[in-house]
Each structure stands twice: as C-alpha cells, then as structure tokens.
Amino acid sequence: MRPFLLSLMVPALCLAQAPSISVDQPHFDFGKLYGDAKAVHRFKVSNKGNAALNISRLNPSCGCTSTVIGQWTLNPGQSTEVEATFNPVGFRGPVHKSIQVVSNDPANPTVDLTFEAEVLREIMPSSEAVFLQDVQRTSPRKVSVRLVSGNGKPVHVTDARSPGAPYLSCSVRPEGNDAWVDILLEGTKIPASRQSGTDAVVVKTDNPRAAVINVTVQWELRASVVAEPGRVAWVEPAGKEQRSKVVLKQVDGKPFRILSARTTNPVLRVEGGGKGASSRHDLQVVLSANAKAGMYSEKILVTTDSPDQPEVEIRVAASLR
Template sequence: MTRRRMIAALTGCLAVWLVGPATVHAANWADSLFVERSHHFGPVPRGAKVKHEFTLINRMGEPVTILNLRPSCGCTSGQASASVVNPGQSATVEAQMDTRNFLGEKSTILFVTLVTASGREAEVRLHVTSHILADIVLNPGSVDFGTVVKGQSATQSITIDRINGANWRFERMVSASRAITAQLVETKREPSGAVQYRLDVGIKPDAPAGPLRDEIQLLSNDRETRSIPVMVTGWVRGDLTASPSLLAMGEATSAEAKQGKFIIRSSQPFAITAVDGAGDGFSVAPLDGQRKTMHILTVAYKPEDGTTRGDLRRIFRVSTDVPGEPPLDLTATIHAAP
C-alpha cells in the first residue's frame, strides 16, 4: 500500500470513528425536545457576561425532569426555569458565559441531564460560543444588584473602554425592561484613539417584586461589533420572603426518607394557593389554605418512590394570594444513594 493510500485509509477510519459517536448522540431521544442546541453570541467585549435561553418543549407522553446541569468549563453556568416539565409544556435552560479570562473564539458545553417519569435518562449537550474581543473591555462585566427591597431605588455603574476607536461611538441603547433605568455617558476620547463610556443603571422604585434578569443592548456605529450586551440581574424583595434560599437535605438511602422545611413569611396574613414541583419521590405539605403570616412547608423525599439516583435538584414554585407578589421558587437538593 502506497503512503498516499495509507493516509487516505487512516483518514477514512478516523472519519468513521468521529461520525459514529456523533450519530449515536444525534439519535438521543432527548435532543428532539430542544428547539435548538447551539448558540453563537458573536463578537462580545472582554469581561462581558452573556446569556442565552434554550427552549425545551416536552413532546413526550409523560413528565420530564431536568435532573442536572453541568458545564464543561468554569466560565459557564446554567439554570432551568423549572424542574419538572409536564407533557405539552415548555421550560427554558439558560446558559451563561463569563468572558473575563479569554480572548478570541471560546466554546463551551452545558450538559443537561433529563429523566422521564418512567425512568428513561439521557444527556443533552447545549453548545455556546463567543468571539471575545481584545480591544473592547467591560468593567465589571455585568450589573448585579443583589437583593433590593421593593420601593427602594438602587444604582450601579460599569465602564466600557475601547482602544484604537477614534471614530467609534455608541448611538443608542435598547432594553425591554420597565423595571430599570439606564444612562450612557462618554467620559473620555483621546487623540490616541482611546475611548471610554460609563453606563449608569438603576432599579425603579416601582419595580415589581421577584427576580430581575434583563439585558441592555448598546448599539454602536461599528458594523463588525454593532451590539454590545450588558446583563442586568438582581432580586427585588417584596413583602413575601422565604428561608432558607437553598434547602440541602443531605443523603437519602433506600431505607430512610429525608425531610426539610421552608419558612415563608409576610407582614400580612396570606394563604398558599398552590405548590408545583412535587413528584418522583418528592412531596410538600401542608397545603391547608389557611391565612397566616408564617407558613412552614415540609419537603419530604422517599427514595422508594423516586425513579432516579445521584445528586437531585428540585425547584418548588409556591403561589400565594399576596397582591402583586410573584410565585416563590424554592430549591431543594438531595443525594439519593443507589
């Protein structure tokens, strides 16, 4: 066999080896539940935090549980809008990338573990990619207000620097949020081409209670980097509060059940109208409809009633009759031993 034919044969074997696993993965029943499984953020400034929501639609004839989210890189994180997705319903899986420590093309994977009520388990790979610029820097990379009491205003600022941008400027801002204010000010323009802007972002006093997750798009006159995203996050705390924020229930074996408690408070008497998220070994009680200023919800997990094992994470959505208050999302974790 000639050297050229040997190389061709080895190349063909390598192609079969590479295509084989990909074909098997493409046949994964869980892949078809996602509307898309890859996203390219395009050019983004260094330091920026960018996010994308992948939509999952349950086309199965049984509930599907989002069991676990695992990133391939420390620069990536993920969160799901729900733990259990019933047939015909949808949920989102948000993938977030932090670009502080990278330049150029950067790709990562968010591994999503799904399991059906009948016990079928599969892993979906969600790919996110950014082209991280060296000449535009955000500091800090996003606006995070943390927890803000409803009715109070709060303001944070970030800077946007560009080198070799003598003719570069922002033309306008775009945001769909009615809970925040934003003001963009040019603070420096030097003959060397160095340009700096400051973005001041505030939360309005009338912002509704609940999570704040928005994105401000800064539109420039640069055709190659037309839009720069700035992520805005926070939590507006209303009259309704819950503790702990994360209930760690430890480890459950096949011989014992585990319990934990959430305490939900308000300054005025209220009733819990619904709790979503129970099932597959998890239960929540009591739901007595009583109106009082404090409710104690007991979360229980029975291994014999669950179909999955390992590290489990469950989100319980608690709805109340408190006017103007959105549902509370309470998270519980447990390790179910084999």
C-alpha cells in the first residue's frame, strides 16, 4: 500500500508547485489629459504562487508603450512594476487602452492591464473635415466649424485661409470663449473643368499649444448638364469609321447652347453641336477611319453657355486591331 500511496502523492505535489500572477490594481484612470502631454502609470505585478513566474512579453494596444521596471522573473512573493506610457497626440475625448501581460501562470497565462483617459485639447474643432455636396456653381455654399475652448480661455484666430483655393474664403466670428470659422465655397470661381475637389483650410491662433488647426474641405458640384453615356468605347478593326450617339441633357430642363467641342486627339470629332438653345442636344462622336491600330484613351471637352455647367467631359476609349 505504501508505494501506491506515495505514487499518488508525488503528482499531487508537482501540480501544487505553480506560479500565480497577481495585479494590485489592473485598471487606472488618468483623468483629463491635454493632447501634448504624455502620461505614465506603473502597475504593480506580483507572484502569489509557489514557483517562479516568468513574464515573457507585453502586448500594448496602439497609442501606448509599456515596459517592465525591474525583473521579468519573479520568485514566490516577489513583485515588479509594468510601466505604461500613453501619448495622447492624435486622440480626442474618452480613450480606453490595454496592455496584455503574458506569463507562465498555467491558470491565468494572460492578464489585461487597462487604463482610460479623457483627452482634451486647448482648442477643439467641432469637425476636422467638412463635406459640401450637390453644390450649384452659381449659388455659394457656406459651412461652419466651431473652435471650442478646452482651457476656459477665449479662442483668438489670427488667420484662416485655404492656400491655392481662391474659391474658398473664410471669416471668423467669436461666441463666448469659442470661435466660429465660416468657410464659403464660391462655385463661380472654380475652374470650368473641375467638378469636385479636396482642399485644406489652415486656421492659425495665438495659442502656442494649438497654433495651427487644419480643416479638410471636400466639395462636389451638382451636374446640371449630363452626358448619356458619359463614356464611349469601341473594340473594332482599324481602318473603319466608328460612330456613337451621345446625348447632352439639362437636368432641370433649361435650354442651353453648345459653344464648342474639343478633342484630345485629331482622329476624334464631334458632330451635331453649334445649334440653338435646347434642353437636349444629340451629338455624334466619330472616330476617323484614319485611326491606326492600337489603344486609345481620350477625352472630349464640350463647352456650353450654362453658368452651372460651363464644361462637360466625355471619355473615349478604343481598341483597334
């Protein structure tokens, strides 16, 4: 009986010898942080077991870094610290992050250390990107961005403009400690060939911690004259004239005139333009029989007298064999 009892006790003793990871406070709240000040907290990690605890690695989530301060191997009863550093640059509002501690604790091989913070900025824009869609070229459109004071002091804007975009203008109006930046898009100043774009409005303040604030403006003009189809394509043998019908329509039914039609290749021409005003114009896109074999990717630019749509683009593709 004794050898049998001893054989049962030895495995039981071996199983009892194991490390046990323990964290005093696995969660920490940094509270309110400004966007340019790094924050550091140390979590206390202990070995409550009766065998050596080996910390093999730390897996931080994005936006923070971590390291073990002291020992990576803890004997029973020993402790160390895991230092978490959070860089709030690029964050705004409530933030929740974690660090995964991986060890040889058989019962709990991964432990999550978590922290939270509310990231504030000295000046907080209500939006860093604005969208202006379905804009009529002849009707200016305005959008406003509020610059919210994050420190209780008035926001003073020293300059606001969009370099390289003469069709965007800015004005500033205060409201309490905040300031509004009104951005005006004037479609009549947009080049006739452009129907959409993305520009940056640069706002400057007298606050050294928020000296420059960038606001992205995405805009798209409403198409008042459309081409149906907007793309012509041929896959044909060379040496034969190709024709396709394209209809230009005014979406509101208003009459307009076609003033000219320019092509990017002399083997292309447009027939049917130059007539009187109408809400619909039937055109013929013609590829000359002189076009040689090969691949073609061209454009036709039709100029109209419509103030909302001075230019219409038609794409042309051909594969001649």
